[in-house]
Amino acid sequence: MFRDKKQWSFFAYLLMAVVLFLMLGARLFYLQIVKGDYYRGLSSQNHIRVINSPAPRGLISDRNGVILADSRPSFIVSAVPSEFDSSKIAQVAILLDIEEEALSGILSEASSVPHRPVVLRESMSVEHVSSIAENIYRIPGILIDVAPLRRYHRPEDFCHIIGYVGLTDNPESFRGEITGKTGIELSMNEVLQGKPGLQREVVDAMGRIVEEYRGTESEEPIPGKNVILTVDAELQRIAMEQLNETGLSGAVIVINYENGEILCAASSPSFDPNMFSRGISRDEWNTLLADSANPLFCRAWAAAYPPASTFKIVTAYWLLAEGLIDVTTMPAPCYGSLTLGDTEFGCWTSHGRLNIVQALAQSCDVFFYRTSELGTLDALAEYARYFGFGSSLTEVLPNERNGLVPDEDYLNSTYGSEGWGLGNLLNVSIGQGELLATPLQMAAMAGVIASRGRIPRPRIVMQQEESEPFFPAEAINNSAFDIVTDGMLQTVISPKGTLKRVFADFPWDFWGKTGTAECTGETHAIIVGFVREPLPVTICVILEHGGHGSSAAGPVARDVLLSYFEGSD
Amino acid sequence: MIDLLGRDRPDIVLLSSLIVLFLIGMASIYSASTVVSESDLFGKQVVWSVFGIFAFLAGSMISFRRLEEISPLVFVSICLLLLLTIFIGRGPANRWIIIGPLHLQSSEIAKAGLILVTAWWLSSLKVRPRKFGEALVFITIIPAVVLTAVQPDLGTAVSMLLIVLAMFVWAGYGLGWIILLVSPILAAVSSMNIFFWIGFMLLLSIILYKRRYPVPIWIAFIGGNSIVAALTPIAWNMLETYQQSRLITFLNPANDPHGSGWNIIQSEVSVGSGGFSGQGFLQGAQKELAFLPARHTDFVFSVWAEETGFVGCMLLLTAFFLLFWRITVTARKSVNPFNSLVTAGIGAYVAIHVFVNIGMTLGIMPVTGLPLPFISYGGSQLVTVLFLMGLVLNAGMYWREV
Numbered sequence: 001m002f003r004d005k006k007q008w009s010f011f012a013y014l015l016m017a018v019v020l021f022l023m024l025g026a027r028l029f030y031l032q033i034v035k036g037d038y039y040r041g042l043s044s045q046n047h048i049r050v051i052n053s054p055a056p057r058g059l060i061s062d063r064n065g066v067i068l069a070d071s072r073p074s075f076i077v078s079a080v081p082s083e084f085d086s087s088k089i090a091q092v093a094i095l096l097d098i099e100e101e102a103l104s105g106i107l108s109e110a111s112s113v114p115h116r117p118v119v120l121r122e123s124m125s126v127e128h129v130s131s132i133a134e135n136i137y138r139i140p141g142i143l144i145d146v147a148p149l150r151r152y153h154r155p156e157d158f159c160h161i162i163g164y165v166g167l168t169d170n171p172e173s174f175r176g177e178i179t180g181k182t183g184i185e186l187s188m189n190e191v192l193q194g195k196p197g198l199q200r201e202v203v204d205a206m207g208r209i210v211e212e213y214r215g216t217e218s219e220e221p222i223p224g225k226n227v228i229l230t231v232d233a234e235l236q237r238i239a240m241e242q243l244n245e246t247g248l249s250g251a252v253i254v255i256n257y258e259n260g261e262i263l264c265a266a267s268s269p270s271f272d273p274n275m276f277s278r279g280i281s282r283d284e285w286n287t288l289l290a291d292s293a294n295p296l297f298c299r300a301w302a303a304a305y306p307p308a309s310t311f312k313i314v315t316a317y318w319l320l321a322e323g324l325i326d327v328t329t330m331p332a333p334c335y336g337s338l339t340l341g342d343t344e345f346g347c348w349t350s351h352g353r354l355n356i357v358q359a360l361a362q363s364c365d366v367f368f369y370r371t372s373e374l375g376t377l378d379a380l381a382e383y384a385r386y387f388g389f390g391s392s393l394t395e396v397l398p399n400e401r402n403g404l405v406p407d408e409d410y411l412n413s414t415y416g417s418e419g420w421g422l423g424n425l426l427n428v429s430i431g432q433g434e435l436l437a438t439p440l441q442m443a444a445m446a447g448v449i450a451s452r453g454r455i456p457r458p459r460i461v462m463q464q465e466e467s468e469p470f471f472p473a474e475a476i477n478n479s480a481f482d483i484v485t486d487g488m489l490q491t492v493i494s495p496k497g498t499l500k501r502v503f504a505d506f507p508w509d510f511w512g513k514t515g516t517a518e519c520t521g522e523t524h525a526i527i528v529g530f531v532r533e534p535l536p537v538t539i540c541v542i543l544e545h546g547g548h549g550s551s552a553a554g555p556v557a558r559d560v561l562l563s564y565f566e567g568s569d
Numbered sequence: 570m571i572d573l574l575g576r577d578r579p580d581i582v583l584l585s586s587l588i589v590l591f592l593i594g595m596a597s598i599y600s601a602s603t604v605v606s607e608s609d610l611f612g613k614q615v616v617w618s619v620f621g622i623f624a625f626l627a628g629s630m631i632s633f634r635r636l637e638e639i640s641p642l643v644f645v646s647i648c649l650l651l652l653l654t655i656f657i658g659r660g661p662a663n664r665w666i667i668i669g670p671l672h673l674q675s676s677e678i679a680k681a682g683l684i685l686v687t688a689w690w691l692s693s694l695k696v697r698p699r700k701f702g703e704a705l706v707f708i709t710i711i712p713a714v715v716l717t718a719v720q721p722d723l724g725t726a727v728s729m730l731l732i733v734l735a736m737f738v739w740a741g742y743g744l745g746w747i748i749l750l751v752s753p754i755l756a757a758v759s760s761m762n763i764f765f766w767i768g769f770m771l772l773l774s775i776i777l778y779k780r781r782y783p784v785p786i787w788i789a790f791i792g793g794n795s796i797v798a799a800l801t802p803i804a805w806n807m808l809e810t811y812q813q814s815r816l817i818t819f820l821n822p823a824n825d826p827h828g829s830g831w832n833i834i835q836s837e838v839s840v841g842s843g844g845f846s847g848q849g850f851l852q853g854a855q856k857e858l859a860f861l862p863a864r865h866t867d868f869v870f871s872v873w874a875e876e877t878g879f880v881g882c883m884l885l886l887t888a889f890f891l892l893f894w895r896i897t898v899t900a901r902k903s904v905n906p907f908n909s910l911v912t913a914g915i916g917a918y919v920a921i922h923v924f925v926n927i928g929m930t931l932g933i934m935p936v937t938g939l940p941l942p943f944i945s946y947g948g949s950q951l952v953t954v955l956f957l958m959g960l961v962l963n964a965g966m967y968w969r970e971v
Contacts, residue, residue, distance in 0.1 A: 006909070009739045010901045013916065017893050020924045021886055027931045028886075031841040032879040039841025200834070 055194030083141030197221030308515030311431025360487025514549030628959020647682035724937025735917035847878030
């Protein structure tokens with residue numbers, strides 16, 4: 001069979017090869033003989049230039065349609081190294097108002113890819129660019145393009161959430177293409193950017209367009225899509241105002257605990273992202289970097305702090321849900337400290353005998369030392385993770401920190417299995433020690449209590465779907481939720497509650513917990529809490545080195561909520 | 570013609586077209602390397618050529634019977650080499666294994682192993698047919714194809730499949746049989762356009778009718794392919810836009826992200842500007858101005874075309890055609906099925922590479938990283954292809970051996 005078929009296969013092979021080789025020959029004949037002169041002309045005098053037209057970048061707005069970021073036209077000037085006459089450098093430098101050395105530096109760097117235009121100056125106004133436009137015929141290889149300039153309308157309020165854009169450093173992209181560098185601009189870049197259009201032009205040695213290239217069709221740009229944030233610009237403004245009044249670095253987070261929408265994520269101090277879109281100068285950049293308060297740093301989710309006493313919410317829930325204590329348990333009284341070995345674990349005053357509700361309301365450390373001894377560090381760490389600690393909560397916030405939940409493995413690898421003991425558990429039980437959490441995580445923690453474990457993962461982009469609750473359903477214990485909720489209410493309404501004085505005139509019920517985080521220097525002031533009326537929201541305020549949670553952070557939380565609710569009536 | 574050892578003289582046409590192509594390759598790389606800032610490309614290629622000549626001699630002297638015995642072993646080692654590339658691969662797209670000064674492109678070597686193992690399988694099926702034997706051949710070669718595709722080097726993976734299909738044709742399997750075999754892929758592709766789809770269904774029906782298949786087979790092929798075609802757009806639309814574009818980039822990594830087709834346009838201008846007689850050796854303007862991409866590797870043909878014009882291109886194409894013709898003649902006269910299949914596979918290898926690579930530089934084929942045999946810079950490819958040519962010469966001399 002093989003030998004009979006081989007004759008057939010032999011001719012099939014040869015026939016196929018003849019057809020393929022004839023196709024190549026015909027194409028070569030067309031390119032080299034028929035169109036040879038055209039291509040030789042292109043090759044010797046003219047070049048093909050690819051002209052990209054930028055796609056309009058999508059808008060970013062808040063939940064009520066307030067425009068936060070849009071684009072306005074501006075101009076960029078670029079040069080094609082292979083067409084540019086280097087004797088004109090001085091002239092161009094004067095026209096563009098940049099230094100001659102800087103200009104020749106840009107050009108020599110770009111000369112390795114001579115056909116690709118390199119940006120000389122970006123974000124120029126019409127007035128400025130017109131002087132170049134008048135002289136362009138004298139300077140071959142210079143191009144002027146329209147490039148949309150990103151404009152931020154509430155720059156200081158939203159600089160950390162939205163971030164900023166800049167020229168892309170992707171070598172494959174065209175001149176002047178912008179891309180998100182931080183924030184939502186970065187994480188939603190693929191949605192916002194669209195697709196640039198392109199056409200090909202044949203240009204002569206002077207950079208004049210001879211004709212449109214005949215060969216491939218041009219493509220229209222496809223605009224980027226808009227992004228709607230869950231944030232309320234009004235609340236964000238109020239929160240920034242309140243933060244700035246304190247003069248401290250800090251953050252305010254407000255989340256709707258029924259649907260997980262982040263209504264406010266303010267971080268102070270802030271900066272003006274418009275500096276970046278118009279091209280930041282070296283001086284401005286150095287000033288930003290030199291600022292010891294680090295305004296580029298987002299404290300709402302990129303910073304992690306010890307949650308301090310606010311973490312007692314988690315410890316209390318763990319103790320109750322695991323049955324280690326109940327609402328009637330009253331351990332030995334608090335005399336102001338507890339001695340373990342030769343270390344003294346202090347409390348901030350002597351509280352006497354307390355139950356769990358009073359211990360939460362008065363934030364007694366000794367109560368939690370005495371009760372946490374009954375459990376293990378790993379069990380507490382497990383509950384901390386249920387409440388959202390130890391891993392980032394969202395996917396779209398760039399640089400969101402995980403925080404840190406120390407468990408036995410972690411301590412073993414850090415200190416060795418002999419290097420730590422019960423003291424570490426006691427420290428973690430009151431939110432100190434190695435424990436670290438972002439303000440976003442702390443607000444979500446209060447949201448878990450408010451929603452009885454049903455708060456979805458926080459989200460900041462409207463178009464994202466509501467996600468599943470992060471608190472595991474099997475860990476829900478309604479009586480434990482009741483008791484912790486009561487403790488947070490007593491914090492505000494009982495005579496000895498840490499927030500009694502702050503929320504005395506607050507017209508709605510508030511459930512809260514304060515924290516005062518030990519650190520080098522003055523303590524960080526923290527408050528977490530929630531309201532059910534008029535809106536189901538949970539709040540976290542943190543003030544770096546602000547002093548006490550009740551006296552420093554508490555009033556900020558109250559004033560933010562008060563002016564927001566009263567304003568939106 | 571026949572000497573004392575019972576062998577023919579070496580095929581003079583084959584040898585001379587080989588020498589012509591080799592010289593064209595060296596000249597093109599020399600010309601391209603004058604503008605590539607990278608270290609001594611021409612010198613490296615000369616060194617590789619010395620290795621290549623040894624590989625050629627080895628190929629021409631090896632015993633085909635021994636080669637047949639070790640074919641499966643060769644294939645397994647090549648799969649391991651491909652697997653190793655995935656873990657320790659370096660260079661562009663992680664396709665190279667780097668051992669000291671040696672840069673190995675394992676997918677090039679893999680093609681030789683693929684030809685050997687396919688020939689081994691098909692010739693053993695001739696002697697002793699098995700149920701589903703053809704399927705076994707495909708199952709055997711799939712690891713090499715998949716490992717190449719995930720490098721990612723889809724162009725090479727597709728060329729591997731085409732070589733294997735061509736060897737099936739040589740082994741006497743009808744074209745209809747092969748179309749049935751690849752019908753799911755055709756179904757997925759043709760689902761993009763209703764006319765393609767109608768044409769494909771007609772073709773399928775004609776094949777099924779001509780081969781007199783029973784009704785269940787009809788149902789399986791028509792139904793199965795309809796399901797594949799119906800699911801393709803659904804699966805495609807379920808992907809997010811960015812996933813689609815990632816998939817497209819994966820399928821065609823050589824495509825530049827902004828779709829400006831810069832490489833192809835510059836290559837066409839280069840080739841076209843060569844005109845009838847070319848701009849003269851070392852005189853190519855496009856090459857000189859660095860407009861031409863990958864001048865010494867994928868687009869080396871454009872350098873040759875620009876500098877020697879239509880005349881030079883015809884010389885090159887004629888040499889390739891003569892080479893292919895002699896390979897096919899050798900394959901036809903070989904008595905032993907294994908020898909015949911190996912030689913036919915090598916012929917398919919040459920034809921596919923020549924058409925895909927030159928077609929790419931002329932803008933009639935998509936951009937894939939397939940090199941032009943003998944001409945493109947690259948040691949692994951040169952040594953492999955010269956070894957294969959040695960095998961062809963060998964098969965031609967000992968064609969009477971059973």
